[in-house]
Amino acid sequence: xxxxxxxxxxxxxxxxxxxxxxxxxxxxxxxxxxxxxxxxxxxxxxxxxxxxxxxxxxxxxxxxxxxxxxxxxxxxxxxxxxxxxxxxxxxxxxxxxxxxxxxxxxxxxxxxxxxxxxxxxxxxxxxxxxxxxxxxxxxxxxxxxxxx
Amino acid sequence: xxxxxxxxxxxxxxxxxxxxxxxxxxxxxxxxxxxxxxxxxxxxxxxxxxxxxxxxxxxxxxxxxxxxxxxxxxxxxxxxxxxxxxxxxxxxxxxxxxxxxxxxxxxxxxxxxxxxxxxxxxxxxxxxxxxxxxxxxxxxxxxxxxxx
Numbered sequence: 001x002x003x004x005x006x007x008x009x010x011x012x013x014x015x016x017x018x019x020x021x022x023x024x025x026x027x028x029x030x031x032x033x034x035x036x037x038x039x040x041x042x043x044x045x046x047x048x049x050x051x052x053x054x055x056x057x058x059x060x061x062x063x064x065x066x067x068x069x070x071x072x073x074x075x076x077x078x079x080x081x082x083x084x085x086x087x088x089x090x091x092x093x094x095x096x097x098x099x100x101x102x103x104x105x106x107x108x109x110x111x112x113x114x115x116x117x118x119x120x121x122x123x124x125x126x127x128x129x130x131x132x133x134x135x136x137x138x139x140x141x142x143x144x145x146x147x148x
Numbered sequence: 149x150x151x152x153x154x155x156x157x158x159x160x161x162x163x164x165x166x167x168x169x170x171x172x173x174x175x176x177x178x179x180x181x182x183x184x185x186x187x188x189x190x191x192x193x194x195x196x197x198x199x200x201x202x203x204x205x206x207x208x209x210x211x212x213x214x215x216x217x218x219x220x221x222x223x224x225x226x227x228x229x230x231x232x233x234x235x236x237x238x239x240x241x242x243x244x245x246x247x248x249x250x251x252x253x254x255x256x257x258x259x260x261x262x263x264x265x266x267x268x269x270x271x272x273x274x275x276x277x278x279x280x281x282x283x284x285x286x287x288x289x290x291x292x293x294x295x296x
Binding site for chain 2: 001002003004005006010012013014020024027031051052057074075076078083084091095098100119123125129137138
């Protein structure tokens with residue numbers, strides 16, 4: 001696969017978004033971003049920022065959400081990482097050809113016009129790994145905006 | 149706590165560094181960096197890069213390594229995240245005063261002249277969180293070097 005553009009985001013599964021926002025903002029020094037419901041993935045998301053890195057706090061919207069299953073099995077914690085790729089469809093085709101196990105054999109629409117696909121943790125050292133094409137990571141912004 | 153400077157790194161516990169390096173470099177598109185033994189933490193580290201973000205693949209050096217315990221309990225996977233802070237001693241004092249559970253009540257020397265301390269996962273939504281002062285993250289480099 002061609003080099004990834006960067007880390008799109010890191011996601012943490014939590015039980016209570018308000019409590020988690022207070023911990024990561026007031027105690028651990030992240031900046032608070034927007035909150036949104038992503039109904040098709042069954043989650044409510046609180047965006048946070050560590051410098052330029054987006055950290056998503058994820059809460060399940062109901063018992064059928066994959067996040068609910070994760071919380072039941074393992075409790076809150078690091079849930080997945082997302083890598084920004086230039087071409088999600090090409091990446092998925094290459095990984096499938098190389099024998100990696102994919103959760104999405106076809107990229108599907110993500111938030112904000114992105115195209116996303118998940119690699120199964122069994123093919124990525126136990127890490128649920130999302131591939132994201134598009135979006136507005138720091139690698140897309142002019143360098144002078146990246147510095148804060 | 150004052151805003152963190154950024155994400156210093158993300159760490160993944162693995163059984164086999166060579167196999168993991170091949171997966172993350174050849175399949176998932178990360179760039180390979182240096183490999184080093186950090187004896188005081190009982191790990192061998194393979195540095196990888198996703199754009200500007202450092203991803204550390206960690207292998208236990210022996211059965212007493214904390215990574216060995218993690219692998220035995222949960223298998224390979226996301227192990228910790230590290231936040232770059234301006235002043236580790238001040239951060240630790242503030243978090244302790246706020247009642248957070250800390251693994252290190254005093255910062256200790258990390259790699260490359262850094263000062264580090266770990267926050268217990270119970271105080272950070274199940275996420276083992278390292279605070280790092282110093283080091284050479286992208287927030288320290290001139291903007292023109294950050295873009296690739």
